[in-house]
Amino acid sequence: MDFGLDATLLARIQFAFTVTFHIIFPAFTIGLASYIATLEAIWYFRGDDRYHRLARFWTKIFAVSFAMGVVSGLPMSYQFGTNWSRFSVTTGNVIGPLLGYEVMTAFFLEATFLGIMLFGWNRVPRGLHFFSSCMVAFGTLLSAFWILSANSWMQYPTGHEVRDGIVVPVDWIAVIFNPTFPHRFAHMVTAAYITTAIVVLSVGARYWLANRYADESRVMVRMALAMILILAPLQAFIGDQHGLKTAQYQPAKLAAMEAHWDGTKPAALVLFALPNAKTESNDYEIAVPNLGSFIITHDWNGLFPGLKQFKPDDRPPLYMPFFGFRLMVAIGLWFIVLACVGGFLWWRGRLFQNRAFMRAAAWSWPLGFVAVVAGWITTEVGRQPWIATGLVRTSEGVSPVASGAVGTSLILFFFVYLIVFSAGIVYINRLIHKGPVLQAPEGLDEGTPARPISAATETRRGSA
Secondary structure, three states, rough: OOOOOOOOHHHHHHHHHHHHHHHHHHHHHHHHHHHHHHHHHHHHHHOHHHHHHHHHHHHHHHHHHHHHHHHHHHHHHHHHHHOOOHHHHHHHHHHHHHHHHHHHHHHHHHHHHHOOOOOOOOOOOOOHHHHHHHHHHHHHHHHHHHHHEEEEEEEHOOEEEEEEEEEEEEOOHHHHHOOOHHHHHHHHHHHHHHHHHHHHHHHHHHHOOOOOOOHHHHHHHHHHHHHHHHHHHHHHHHHHHHHHHHHOOOOHHHHHHOOOOOOOOOOOOOEEEEEEEEEEEEEEEEEEEOHHHHHHHOOOOOOOOOOHHOOOOHHHOOHHHHHHHHHHHHHHHHHHHHHHHHHHHHHHHOOOOHHHHHHHOOOOOOOOHHHHHHHHHHHHHOOOOOOOEOEEHHHHHOOOOHHHHHHHHHHHHHHHHHHHHHHHHHHHHHHHHHHOOOOOOOOOOOOOEOOOOOHHHHHHHHOO
């Protein structure tokens, strides 16, 4: 079967499709595992049953999300052999061990303690269960460490030699801690925590608006809002530092993100434009003069390379990095505004009186995932035309397979993912609708639903 498309393009679409689905779940489970461990810590040391109920509630959602993350991650590993065998032959001495370390450390650690975390309620001592949750949380961070290390090496390879066309590692410290890794790891982990905090905030606001689970909704809103107040501004700083590293090590990507063409002139901050590769200019541009140079170089008249300084064949695609970056930044700014408004209302004692804020919070739940996907699109498309910068071009890394084979598997992936992930999301929504449960009697694994808010209860508690 011939789909009329190049096999390389279809292989890229297939990997992009699978990684887009996959990244949603690690971005959630990394933060959620740490949140559950925090809830258990408070319950363990203070004995407050609200945190116990919330820990059990979010553990169920974590289990479904973790399972879907594992399922969606496996096809990506197979694609290194099926669709990208030439890339694997060239760089497998580096990429293979890094992915193997992720399995041998993070995945094995998670697998060891996950069963206790999911099924050990009232079956193992409270301290052991808390320790297991901490180990699962640590395992998710360790998994992110190795995956981001491998991906960052592909962005800017270091610590290797090329012998007879094959990449051979010579300094594993330089390979693992490559120059783009530290900021990319911090940026991704912070994004995962913010994404989880936004979901928790949204669920808490949703319960409050529906007059359900008074105690639990208060805890969720306050904990999530405190996290966003800290991390959203911090993420802006990390992103700025990450941008400086991108300017240093991946100038072509940065030029595409900023739609900056002429590196001999200070760069404007382009708010909107349609980058035009044919005319090497921007159509319908709305920009602030010199502000782009100030942000990137911290100098009002600073210079950095423009797209014209790279050969056309070495330039990334323009639209996806340009618009993906702006979407990510816009969502990040919204989180800062949401956190500041919520923090002000909290300080004034009106947080739970302001239904407009609660509605805005309740409807913000998907934005963290959108920002993560937009960031990954910016990162991966901005690396093109290289699959490993300076070593292997994307066109050189694809397997010698027919376009029909890749297209057929892509269609099958689409329908399988549609069925599996639709079912998973529906089930998560049902768990959220069911809500937290009261602590179960000893020996039992389930409890009864927590009490909804009543008017009398709310009057006694006050409005803040």
